[in-house]
């Protein structure tokens with residue numbers, strides 16, 4: 001049963017939240033161990049790879065005989081792949097190059113003891129049964145891996161990178177190698193993410209889906225032509241020049257679930273250091289520790305080596321990228337927990353390699369920029385910073401708190417969109433985070449609100465990422481709406497309780513795989529209240545939120561006139577008598593005003609809301625409404641006229657699709673009591689909707 005609590009009570013309960021001190025897990029459980037050697041041939045854009053892979057069966061009950069691998073590059077193999085069918089060769093505004101195909105072949109696969117698994121390799125299509133899709137392959141072992149046991153495989157593969165498209169590939173001599181090696185899916189034992197029986201979770205590659213893999217360690221030797229500048233996930237542990245003039249670089253990293261690298265002879269290498277003592281002031285540490293109810297020790301950060309691999313044309317933006325990376329390390333680190341790795345690499349893709357931009361891998365992110373952003377006024381548009389902060393933020397949401405991006409993308413994209421706004425505000429100031437020029441100031445959060453289309457009521461947030469209809473709305477339901485869901489939750493809980501909730505969520509699920517249910521349960525746990533009424537509507541449900549003022553009036557309560565039957569007999573009050581009496585009352589200033597306000601809920605989502613009333617000469621008063629019925633009428637008889645009314649006066653309900661209609665001035669000015677910004681935003685919202693910019 002749904003329970004709706006008065007807002008004031010909700011806030012009160014939230015304020016009483018215990019600080020629930022938890023420690024930050026230092027390490028992940030290592031399920032996989034990859035040792036890879038790969039050589040790039042720039043002439044063919046192919047990678048020759050060998051990998052030794054050890055997999056530990058995480059189940060305590062299941063013996064597992066089958067392994068499932070992602071072969072993502074086969075998404076770009078031909079027009080019959082599920083990815084190509086779904087995307088039509090277009091993604092995120094980017095078009096796949098003609099004949100720029102990519103693929104990956106497993107050329108050999110044996111167990112450590114020499115058993116050949118190659119004959120058992122079979123492509124499977126667990127999501128859509130498209131027989132032509134080769135993005136998932138299964139291998140059968142000669143004997144099962146016992147519970148808690150492990151198996152080591154020797155594999156060889158050849159990958160042909162596509163021309164940069166959908167996060168990976170080459171553009172001239174720029175390379176971004178993402179999803180380039182055979183990567184194990186996740187074996188989920190019974191009980192994990194609500195599973196009833198153990199089994200592989202290994203989805204095909206879709207147009208609108210990202211990834212899901214297990215934690216472990218990677219050690220990768222990458223061989224490239226000697227004049228290439230290389231960057232990769234993790235720490236560089238070695239570098240050697242080979243007889244043929246190529247160079248081999250070794251990178252290692254533990255507690256991660258993916259590995260990407262980049263190479264380009266033109267990169268400008270910018271090195272910087274995030275200093276835990278110089279980039280964060282003692283006052284900032286103290287403020288955050290207090291906000292979170294944690295000790296100073298618990299919020300202490302550590303130093304990180306930052307490498308920005310910049311395109312020469314973007315040289316003037318070097319500091320912007322460094323500052324944004326530091327802003328991410330600082331604010332995400334303070335709020336959710338220390339960044340546990342020693343390195344962070346920020347890649348600025350080559351011109352024309354737009355499809356490789358704005359992407360995240362462990363300790364390695366790709367930014368998004370253009371030469372235009374070197375110059376005024378475009379240097380005031382903080383999209384360069386926003387992309388870097390956002391992609392960095394994925395180190396937390398999906399990188400460490402590793403939800404299944406295929407099935408519940410909102411847990412990373414939505415949480416990260418919300419967190420990006422917060423970090424942008426903390427680093428660059430409220431309202432100035434996206435645009436700040438010519439007197440126009442617009443925050444990242446305003447942009448999220450602007451995307452909240454009143455017509456967006458046909459899908460639910462909680463859906464598999466390739467099942468949104470049409471596919472173009474993936475961005476709205478997994479990024480923007482979820483960020484508004486969290487902002488609205490923060491409106492109800494208050495800033496401190498929300499900060500503690502998110503900290504606790506990160507701590508509990510760092511290096512693990514949560515699902516939505518786990519977040520919902522945690523909200524219930526830390527608030528001591530059942531919030532299913534909220535999540536059922538806004539995450540599982542499809543409808544929208546819109547509160548407005550249906551009508552509002554205030555007028556003198558006049559003396560009654562007409563024929564009245566009283567104990568002493570029938571009595572008539574003429575209009576003249578009544579008028580006289582009213583005039584006397586007015587003269588004596590003893591008038592009573594009758595004010596009637598109808599507040600409406602025009603969306604289907606029922607959320608408790610506050611309504612503010614301002615009477616002449618009086619302080620603003622508030623009343624709560626549970627929002628259950630479509631309308632609520634408020635009546636007052638008072639000596640004061642009602643001046644204005646405003647529903648959700650603090651604008652806590654960020655999910656409200658239109659804030660312009662929330663307020664009403666009674667007289668003499670009947671215009672909506674909305675700020676200029678709110679109106680501007682609503683206009684922007686309409687423009688975005690009209691142009692289909694989502």
Ligand SMILES: [Zn+2]
Pocket residue numbers: 390391394412413416
């Ligand atoms: Zn993202």
